[in-house]
Amino acid sequence: MHKLAAFIFRRDLRLEDNTGLLKALKESEKVACCFFLDPKVRDSKYFSANAFQFMAESLIELNSELKKRKSRLFVFKETPEAAIKRLAKTGVGAVYVNTDYTPYSIRRDKGIKEACDTAGIYFDSSFDYLLTEPEKVRTGQGTPYKVFTPFYNKAKLVEIEVPKKNSFTNYLGKDIDGALECEKIEFIKNKELYVHGGRKNCLGILSGLKKFEKYASEKDIPALEGTTGLSAHNKFGTCSIREVYYAIRSQLGECELLRQLYWRDFFTYVAYHFPYVFGKPLHDKEMRWQYDSSHLEAWEKGQTGFPIVDAGMRELNATGFMHNRVRMVVASFLTKDLHIDWRDGERYFASKLVDYDPSVNNGNWQWAAGCGVDTKFRIFNPWTQQERFDPEAIYIKRWIPELRKSEPEVIHNIHAEPVRGYAKPIIEHDKERR
Known part of the structure; x- marks a missing residue:
């Protein structure tokens, strides 16, 4: 049992059915809920102000939920390694996260683990973001799939865990030096944003899935509101992918919308097993481009x-x-x-x-x-x-x-x-x- 642990939120901005968070709460006397806001993220040519707004809205709601539990979200505007050093000085003895799979995420988490090792902090990473673990779905020859249909036929046989409730109350109640208030996160507000962040908004979508009974026939008609708006919530994990899976299955059964969740899994799976796709094609084909x-x-x-x-x-x-x-x-x-x-x-x-x-x-x-x-x-x-x-x-x-x-x-x-x-x-x- 750890005296004080930290859970680092990333693509899992919720308290319910959060694998790594639940593990931290179970194995620790107190848990500090943290978010690392690396300043370098905004400098990327792939930075999306719209996605950042959705994330910030989700963090603000998450913080309000933690305040109901007499705690708060501790935001550190610095590199993950610097934040780990700061947490070590406050007496944190364990750090918990959920596993992510892009090359950037793998490098980031390698740095976090090394910082934890240097500080003598226990590090734990849990499977949470996907329906199927990338290492556990393989061809008969033991190689990764490159085609969706055989991947899907194999992946859909994997039993999906039932979502778990969070009844824990052992969140850290005192402040941590250097932690920002969640409301201090600056972002550009797009008043026309298609979908807004926060678990409440996601639950609202999940409660009304019946209206997408004709999804298969209406999803290609852009004039209709035929798409759910779940994709951003799935990206930032305001509801777990398991909650989404069971909500779809219970209201719509085995359907095209459920299949779309496996496309998300598959693209993540491909990028994990073949990380060169970030910059190069999966299949090297002769393609001549004309830049105008x-x-x-x-x-x-x-x-x-x-x-x-x-x-x-x-x-x-x-x-x-x-x-x-x-x-x-x-x-x-x-x-x-x-x-x-x-x-x-x-x-x-x-x-x-x-x-x-x-x-x-x-x-x-x-x-x-x-x-x-x-x-x-x-x-x-x-x-x-x-x-x-x-x-x-x-x-x-x-x-x-x-x-x-x-x-x-x-x-x-x-x-x-x-x-x-x-x-x-x-x-x-x-x-x-x-």
Whole structure:
């Protein structure tokens, strides 16, 4: 039994069904709940202010829950190694975390463990973030999977633990020198943010999953509210992935939405076993890119002259979110029509998405480019895609005010007859797709 332990929150911003936290509370007399805000994070070209806002909102709510338990969240605005040294001086004898799987996270946790070893602090890392442990799902030959369907067929056989309640009360009640108040975390507030942080918001989504009974048939229609908004909550763990899994299964049964959770697992699994995907394709294919800064800028700003593409990019820029069907279209357009490197798209999405998850974002972009877990060379025709999935141009008009007075048939034929005030197509799809 440790006299004083620290639990470090990262992608698990909740008290309930938190594996590492529950273990710390069980094995210690007192537990200090901590969050390390490394200043270097904001300097990354992949930093998303929208994701940071969601995280900050979740931390503020988490802090209020801890205050109800006569404690607080101890925020340290310094490197993890410096924070560990500070905790050691306060008498912390054990540090608990939940395991993360990106190369950055593995390096970070290696540094935390080394700092703990130097200070004589016990270090413990628990499996918590995924439905299946990456090391435990293998092919018959013992190698990692590179294709989703066989992975899914194997992974779905693994029994998912039932969520655990947290009835512990042994949280640290006194202050720690150098710890910031949670409310002191500075972030840019986006009033148009698609989804806001905090466990209460996640529980609200989970309680209303019945309205997604038609998810399989409606998930491709961008004009509908056919997506759950759970992705950001899954990224930051405001509810555990087990809570999400059982909420979906109990209300909707074995369904497409449940399968999507395994896609999240799979992309994390691939990035863990093949970390070179952060920077290089999973499958090395001959792909020639044409960097045109004016084309990239037009794509980023939603001024390509292709309505479905521009609507998606404007939605992303405003809200930090883009409908999944539209994500596929804009990614295909960047890589197959503009012939711009998928890594440029990956970086831009990372800087905007409220649900930015490095492994998932990387996996989706490689899938779109045809060099990832599925090497099939797909080209999404933006004209047929918008006519099929947004026939009345409801979604397009929502995000492109220049076209709100235009009839759907005009919008779907805009490549032949431009609309005054709206950008002309920057390329010819039929020519570039060859």
